[in-house]
Amino acid sequence: MLISELAERTGVSARALRHYEERGLLVPARNSSGYRAYSASDVVRVAQIRAMISAGLGTSVIGRYLDCVRTGEHGMSLEMCPDLRAELDALAGRLEAQQAELREKQRRLSELTAAGASARTPS
Incomplete structure (x- = not known):
């Protein structure tokens, strides 16, 4: 999916998604035309990022610990x-x-x- 589609599905602006990419939090593939190409797992990743931001964590902290976030049937949790x-x-x-x-x-x-x-x- 393109950035506009990811923005629509996640409720996050394309500008914010590009910021997450600049900070290394999202790493989209590129299609043959050079456009960002996102997968369904990126929808989950954006939700994880937003949850951490809403808890007061900055993107530099999120970058260090994003791999500790687990998403399951009972929501998100952090592996401490x-x-x-x-x-x-x-x-x-x-x-x-x-x-x-x-x-x-x-x-x-x-x-x-x-x-x-x-x-x-x-x-």
Whole structure:
């Protein structure tokens, strides 16, 4: 299938597919006219890439661990190895820190709005 067909089947833009190719995540064959030729396995590969991106992994990390992704009847899973576990733990730590920062900002915003509301209340 051509890139436009893969884009339609996966819901991923042709531009994103070319980016995945540039990053070495997709390696399409070329037909006699030089066009990219994708197979059904590339549909699965794109789904794996998208799942990893949606979990917060960057393409460089995905490139190192894409071969650890398994797709079965119960969805996708990762075959864990120590390096991958360390990457995922680091990502989880960064997300927890960002969540704590957002909670603190939300608390400060609530304080500001509460102070503003009480300042406007007539005595």
